[in-house]
Amino acid sequence: MYRKYITGLLLAAVTLAASGICARELKIDRISAKPAFRMEYLDESMAEDSHSYVETIASVSSGQRVVDYEVLEQTMQYQLSDKDYDALLRIVEAEAGGEDQNGKLLVANVVLNRVNSEVFPDTVWDVVMQREQGIAQFSPTVDGRFQNVHVSDDTVAAVERALYGEDISQGALYFCAREKADSDKLKWFDRKLTKLFSYGHHEFFS
Numbered sequence: 781m782y783r784k785y786i787t788g789l790l791l792a793a794v795t796l797a798a799s800g801i802c803a804r805e806l807k808i809d810r811i812s813a814k815p816a817f818r819m820e821y822l823d824e825s826m827a828e829d830s831h832s833y834v835e836t837i838a839s840v841s842s843g844q845r846v847v848d849y850e851v852l853e854q855t856m857q858y859q860l861s862d863k864d865y866d867a868l869l870r871i872v873e874a875e876a877g878g879e880d881q882n883g884k885l886l887v888a889n890v891v892l893n894r895v896n897s898e899v900f901p902d903t904v905w906d907v908v909m910q911r912e913q914g915i916a917q918f919s920p921t922v923d924g925r926f927q928n929v930h931v932s933d934d935t936v937a938a939v940e941r942a943l944y945g946e947d948i949s950q951g952a953l954y955f956c957a958r959e960k961a962d963s964d965k966l967k968w969f970d971r972k973l974t975k976l977f978s979y980g981h982h983e984f985f986s
Contacts, residue, residue, distance in 0.1 A: 860943070869939055871887070872887045875887045884939075886982065955985065973985035
C-alpha cells in the first residue's frame with residue numbers, strides 16, 4: 781500500500797518537473813522569438829523605406845529630365861544684331877507702350893513677320909525704317925517717339941517671347957490704331973487688306 785503511495789508521489793513529481801521544463805522552454809522560445817520578429821520587421825521596414833527612396837529619386841530624376849528637355853526646347857528663333865534688337869525694342873515700346881504684354885508681343889510679331897516675308901526688307905532695322913512712296917511704315921520713326929522712348933521691362937519680356945518663337949499674330953503683316961490713324965490710310969487698310977482680329981487698341985491685318 782505504501783508502495784502505491786510512493787509510486788504515485790514519484791509519478792506526480794516527475795510530471796510536475798516535466799511540466800516545469802516545458803514551460804521554461806516555451807518561455808525561452810517566446811523570448812528568443814521576439815528579437816527575431818523585431819529583426820524581421822526592421823528588415824521589411826528598411827526594405828520599404830529603401831523602395832520608397834528609390835521611387836522618390838526616380839520621380840525627381842524623371843521630373844528633372846522633363847525640365848531639362850523643356851529648357852533645351854526653348855531656343856531662340858531669331859538671332860538679331862544689337863542694332864536690330866534695339867530697333868525692335870524701341871518700335872514695340874513706341875507703338876504699344878500702353879498695351880499689355882500680349883499687345884506688345886503682337887507688334888513684335890508683325891515686325892518679325894515682315895522680316896520673314898519676301899515683300900519686306902530682310903532686317904528689323906530696315907523693316908522699321910522702311911518708307912513706301914515717302915511715307916513711313918511706322919509713324920513713331922518720324923514723330924520722335926522711336927528715338928525718345930524708355931523701354932520698359934514688360935516690353936523686353938514681350939520681345940524676348942517673340943524672339944523665342946512665340947507668335948500669336950495669325951501671320952499679320954499690318955496693324956493700325958483706328959482712332960488715331962489717318963482716314964486715307966484707313967481706307968487703304970479696309971480696301972486692300974484682310975482684317976484678322978482686334979486686340980487692345982490695334983487692329984491686325986494680312
